[in-house]
Amino acid sequence: MYDLIIIGAGPAGITAAVYAARKKMDFLVLTGDIGGQTIWSSNVENYTGYQFITGVELAQKFEEHMRQYKISVRENEPVISLEKAKDFFTLTTAKAVYQSRTVIIASGKRSRELGVAGEKEFRNKGLTYCATCDGPLFSGKDVAIVGNGNSALDAALQMVRISPRVYIINKVSSLSGDAVMREKAISAKNITVINDATVTEILGDKLVTKIRIKRNRSLEEIPVQGVFVEIGLIPNSDFASLVKKNDLGELEVDCRNSTSVEGIFAAGDVTSVPEKQIIIAAGEGAKAALSSFRYLAGHKF
Amino acid sequence: MASKILVYSTPTCPHCIRLKQFLSENKVDFINYDVSVDREKADEMIKKSGQMGVPVTDIDGQLVIGFDKEQIKSVLGLT
Numbered sequence: 532m533y534d535l536i537i538i539g540a541g542p543a544g545i546t547a548a549v550y551a552a553r554k555k556m557d558f559l560v561l562t563g564d565i566g567g568q569t570i571w572s573s574n575v576e577n578y579t580g581y582q583f584i585t586g587v588e589l590a591q592k593f594e595e596h597m598r599q600y601k602i603s604v605r606e607n608e609p610v611i612s613l614e615k616a617k618d619f620f621t622l623t624t625a626k627a628v629y630q631s632r633t634v635i636i637a638s639g640k641r642s643r644e645l646g647v648a649g650e651k652e653f654r655n656k657g658l659t660y661c662a663t664c665d666g667p668l669f670s671g672k673d674v675a676i677v678g679n680g681n682s683a684l685d686a687a688l689q690m691v692r693i694s695p696r697v698y699i700i701n702k703v704s705s706l707s708g709d710a711v712m713r714e715k716a717i718s719a720k721n722i723t724v725i726n727d728a729t730v731t732e733i734l735g736d737k738l739v740t741k742i743r744i745k746r747n748r749s750l751e752e753i754p755v756q757g758v759f760v761e762i763g764l765i766p767n768s769d770f771a772s773l774v775k776k777n778d779l780g781e782l783e784v785d786c787r788n789s790t791s792v793e794g795i796f797a798a799g800d801v802t803s804v805p806e807k808q809i810i811i812a813a814g815e816g817a818k819a820a821l822s823s824f825r826y827l828a829g830h831k832f
Numbered sequence: 833m834a835s836k837i838l839v840y841s842t843p844t845c846p847h848c849i850r851l852k853q854f855l856s857e858n859k860v861d862f863i864n865y866d867v868s869v870d871r872e873k874a875d876e877m878i879k880k881s882g883q884m885g886v887p888v889t890d891i892d893g894q895l896v897i898g899f900d901k902e903q904i905k906s907v908l909g910l911t
Binding site for chain 2: 570571573586587591606607654655656657659661663664665666667668669670737738757
């Protein structure tokens with residue numbers, strides 16, 4: 532029986548772990564990866580103390596800091612279910628079952644998927660959720676970018692230099708995102724913006740060869756070799772069915788990071804906290820750890 | 833005999849950076865191909881792995897797709 536189990540090791544989970552270690556709590560970190568979404572930020576210029584640092588480097592600093600303490604971190608072990616027993620919680624992963632008096636959920640967010648036929652089959656076979664990573668492999672190939680915000684525009688403007696044709700498939704009637712980027716995208720000769728259109732299927736053989744889209748009630752096919760999905764993020768909160776969520780699926784927390792279930796705290800991007808920022812997630816993680824500590828001190832188990 | 837290790841990566845992909853750091857930290861020598869500029873190696877990677885996501889690591893012909901630390905450790909016999 533642990534005092535605390537922290538789910539996730541992004542800025543919130545890692546900071547919670549550092550605080551819990553300094554309070555000498557008996558705890559464990561269960562996570563898929565280390566660093567969370569931080570590693571996807573190319574440049575971070577608003578984390579106090581660092582005027583400029585890359586996301587990868589900042590995540591490493593976080594990890595190094597955490598490893599200063601003897602913390603038990605189980606990587607590649609995301610939590611599948613979280614259940615309440617009489618006065619403790621049971622957490623299940625693919626590898627084991629754990630028990631803890633308190634829990635901090637800091638499981639962050641992940642890329643939203645299209646939910647269409649062919650998406651799973653062609654993942655990494657032409658379809659990608661990381662234009663920054665895989666984009667250069669599509670040089671000389673036609674690509675479709677699905678989405679309408681800054682990340683979609685960013686991907687389009689990255690690809691415009693190396694792809695003959697770039698399509699932006701936008702669900703609504705106009706692009707959102709920053710005005711400067713929008714104008715650049717609209718004025719680029721090899722970018723075609725298709726508004727009011729949804730992707731219905733990804734097609735191909737071994738690799739993607741085309742997509743099917745629906746526009747004005749008619750189905751059309753567009754030949755492309757690459758599909759970049761940039762339609763936002765969703766919280767990793769599926770396993771937290773016990774806890775009250777908002778409309779976005781984020782866990783509702785109060786200013787002490789308490790959730791609707793006593794003994795379960797939450798921090799960072801998986802929560803309803805306004806503003807999703809690395810520094811905010813870190814601060815929230817610290818608060819959650821201290822709240823867990825206080826909660827344990829106030830209860831006789 | 834030391835393994836021959838090939839890494840296919842792009843400079844902008846965080847998992848590629850972490851993979852290369854991981855190999856260096858474990859004192860594992862490798863040859864890196866930047867597939868964002870090397871078309872030939874990009875095609876080779878796609879042909880070998882049947883997919884287009886980076887990074888891909890080739891350890892004596894055995895492929896690891898993505899930064900799968902545990903799989904790389906087990907293939908290399910690291911603890």
